[in-house]
Amino acid sequence: MNDVTAAAQHRFTVNLSILFGELPLLERPAAAAAAGFAAAELWWPFGENHTPGAEELDGLVGAFEAAGVQLTGLNFLDDLARGARGTLSLPAESERFRENIPVAVHLAERLGTGALNALYGNRVAGVDPAAQDALALENLVLAAHAAHSIGAILLVETLNAVESPEYPLVSAAAAIDVVDKVNAATGLGNAKFLCDLYHLARNGEDPAAVITAYADRIGHVQIADTPNRNEPGTGELDFEDLFARLTAAGYQGRIGLEYRPAGGVSAESFDWLPRELRGAR
Incomplete structure (x- = not known):
């Protein structure tokens, strides 16, 4: 991209579960700092372990603190290591999700994390979708209060139906419906839409139209170019236009870089974003 004017209006954070994945987890915050980033986000960083012990938690907190990087976003237990897409709507995994809630929230509190992401979970053969949705709402209400x-x-x-065909929230409207139900159930108003421009585009939705329609419900934005989930400028999305639309819509939150580096080396994938625009303001 040649014009970075629109990008300059936003603060960027790097997802350390997909970028710098070539490094051990505890080395990634320092790598992000060396690349000029002051903020990062993570999928659930402990794999299948939904209740890691103090030593593991302290190690991760120490790595972020030593690097001077703030963790601004964290997934609750997502089971991505097992190929799942969340656990909160799965009857067999619901208890693990509930046990994970206080652990994830404690970690988020220690690192000043202001956003926790709850992946919904795939449909399960032989389980009534309505029962899954009811369980999901129960668990999302617990997560929202926490x-x-x-x-x-x-x-x-x-998410997108191409890569996650059993995941039920494959449209912006479906996610917004869940957000509204959670807020109605809790009265807190703290459930928000994670607007991932890559997933929207892979689903065949118009990301610009989604921004216009749901700007007041967007709590976070993530980006990758389509169709290969690489950095901006490698695919089909017009990020300058999308960044400008987010600004015009009044979005003042962060934009998470959640892409795979096209060349395989994370530190070499940030040329599209000038270094002076990577730090928090």
């Missing part, structure tokens, strides 16, 4: 206790928001994310 997030509120530390002043954080709860994010609900749309």
Whole structure:
């Protein structure tokens, strides 16, 4: 991209579960800092372990503190290591999700994290979708209250049907419906839409139209270019236009870089974003 005017209106954060994945987890915050980033986000960083012990938690907190990088976003237990897309709507995994809530919130509180993301979970063969949705709402209400206790928001994310065909929230409208139900149930208003421009585009939605329609419900934005989920400028999306639309819509939150580096080396994938625009303001 040649014109970075629109990008300059936003603050960027780097997702350390997909970028710098070539490094051990505890080395990634320092790598992000060396690349000029002051903020980062993570999928659930402990794999299948939903209740890591103090030593593991302290190690991660120490890595962020030593690097001077703030963790601004964190997933609740997502089971991505097992190929799942969340656990909160799965009857067999619901208890693990509930046990994870206080652990994730405690970690978020220690690192000043203001947003916790709850992946909905795939449909399960032989289980009534309505029963899954009811369980999901129960668990999202618990998560929303826990997030509120530390002043954080709860994010609900749309994925795409190409890569996650069993995931039920594959449109912006579906995620917004869940957000509205959670807020109605809690009265807190802290459930927000995670607007991932890559997933929207892969679903065939118009990201610009989604921004216009749901700007007041967007709690966080994530980006990758389509169709290969690489950095901006490698695919089809007009990010200058999308950044400008976010600004015009009044979005003042962060934009998370959640892409795979096209060349395989994370530190070499940021040329599209001038270094002076990577730090928090």
